[in-house]
Amino acid sequence: MKIWTEISAEHLAANFAAISAVITAETTLLAVVKANAYGHGISPCAPILASAGAQWLGVTDATEGARVRSVLREAGIPDATQPDILVMSATAALPHEAEAIIHNRLTPVVSSLNQLAHLREAAASASEPLPIHLEIDTGMSRQGISLGDNLNAFLNLIAASPHLRLSGIMTHFADTEVAHSVQTAFQRIAFEQAVATVTARGLRPDWIHVGNSSYIDNDDRESNGTSESNENKEGWLLWLAALAHRAGARPMVRSGLALYGHLLPIEGASRPAIHSLVRPVLTWKTRVLAINDVPNCHLVGYNGTWRATHPMRLALLPAGYADGLRRELSSTNDRPGGWVMIHGQRAPIIGRISMNLTSVDITAIPNVAEGDEVTLLGEGISAEDHARLAHTIPYEILCGIRASPK
Numbered sequence: 001m002k003i004w005t006e007i008s009a010e011h012l013a014a015n016f017a018a019i020s021a022v023i024t025a026e027t028t029l030l031a032v033v034k035a036n037a038y039g040h041g042i043s044p045c046a047p048i049l050a051s052a053g054a055q056w057l058g059v060t061d062a063t064e065g066a067r068v069r070s071v072l073r074e075a076g077i078p079d080a081t082q083p084d085i086l087v088m089s090a091t092a093a094l095p096h097e098a099e100a101i102i103h104n105r106l107t108p109v110v111s112s113l114n115q116l117a118h119l120r121e122a123a124a125s126a127s128e129p130l131p132i133h134l135e136i137d138t139g140m141s142r143q144g145i146s147l148g149d150n151l152n153a154f155l156n157l158i159a160a161s162p163h164l165r166l167s168g169i170m171t172h173f174a175d176t177e178v179a180h181s182v183q184t185a186f187q188r189i190a191f192e193q194a195v196a197t198v199t200a201r202g203l204r205p206d207w208i209h210v211g212n213s214s215y216i217d218n219d220d221r222e223s224n225g226t227s228e229s230n231e232n233k234e235g236w237l238l239w240l241a242a243l244a245h246r247a248g249a250r251p252m253v254r255s256g257l258a259l260y261g262h263l264l265p266i267e268g269a270s271r272p273a274i275h276s277l278v279r280p281v282l283t284w285k286t287r288v289l290a291i292n293d294v295p296n297c298h299l300v301g302y303n304g305t306w307r308a309t310h311p312m313r314l315a316l317l318p319a320g321y322a323d324g325l326r327r328e329l330s331s332t333n334d335r336p337g338g339w340v341m342i343h344g345q346r347a348p349i350i351g352r353i354s355m356n357l358t359s360v361d362i363t364a365i366p367n368v369a370e371g372d373e374v375t376l377l378g379e380g381i382s383a384e385d386h387a388r389l390a391h392t393i394p395y396e397i398l399c400g401i402r403a404s405p406k
């Protein structure tokens with residue numbers, strides 16, 4: 001293999017355990033494995049998380065859910081003991097998606113009447129009612145049913161559908177990486193209202209869930225407690241637990257990024273709750289394809305953005321932006337770019353990254369040979385480093401990696 005990823009099963013399982021411990025035994029952790037487990041590969045990650053005790057996995061659509069089912073089966077986990085799988089994008093309105101959801105025993109997130117109608121039809125012939133999770137739009141204006149008439153119409157339709165069962169209510173917060181976020185405070189109040197509306201209608205969901213990795217990391221009880229509001233004194237996780245308790249449901253939080261060992265910095269928080277507890281899971285590797293000695297003053301790469309300032313030895317790598325190695329990591333003589341690790345030492349990226357080729361400087365690293373292993377990410381280079389250079393977030397770096405697990 002010319003380019004591949006390696007997964008630390010130990011770190012992934014330990015991250016799951018560490019986050020589970022912080023959210024307390026009462027709250028369930030849904031492990032998000034969408035986007036091919038954030039570029040880490042569903043095939044290694046889903047079985048590791050299931051074995052670590054994940055009761056719920058989160059995917060984007062039915063195709064991904066079906067893939068998780070078969071990967072778990074191949075790993076020797078029988079269907080009866082597999083985690084529940086939440087399909088988080090409202091794709092059930094697309095052709096065949098509703099059938100695939102039922103066929104693979106997936107749990108869809110529902111957020112439109114159209115989608116509900118498709119699921120109702122597909123579930124009519126199934127032997128058991130289809131559990132669904134209702135997403136409430138509490139202020140992100142992305143996906144979800146808004147409060148008011150819309151929600152009531154929705155609840156009426158669910159109550160009148162014997163083949164559907166309201167198993168969960170959820171919302172997504174838009175601003176969790178900001179401590180004391182006013183937007184989150186408003187979203188929490190809207191969600192409380194939505195849950196009250198659902199329970200007043202006589203519906204009894206099993207699960208109430210919110211959040212993402214930063215929501216958990218931002219659960220700074222003492223710091224939030226300095227606010228005047230009583231709600232904030234309890235911290236975000238206790239707020240969720242109390243809300244679920246009042247509705248007779250179980251609290252759950254969803255996490256992806258932190259499971260893989262990364263987190264955004266929390267703006268304004270003095271004590272992030274899980275930041276120091278998780279470790280990166282992924283190493284992304286390739287091999288030296290060729291070694292080139294470049295005389296002084298020669299130009300390197302497209303448009304000659306780099307001119308050798310002394311006789312240089314470059315290693316050519318069979319990886320480029322088509323593989324997810326961001327082109328923003330390219331360098332010029334005036335502006336350093338990214339780097340890779342060879343023999344435990346930094347080798348700076350020289351000139352422009354091409355589609356499938358990249359040159360790195362190994363002048364200072366002795367005895368590099370063709371075929372030697374090269375680390376693109378992990379071991380001295382973090383997804384955060386790439387994100388900074390590429391002016392983006394670690395999420396986009398990780399799920400942009402196009403390589404198969406070894």
Ligand SMILES: *Cc1c(COP(=O)(O)O)cnc(C)c1O
Binds near residue numbers: 213257
């Ligand atoms: C992706 C996703 C998450 C996980 O977010 P992280 O920030 O990676 O923890 C949680 N909930 C929903 C609805 C998502 O789409």
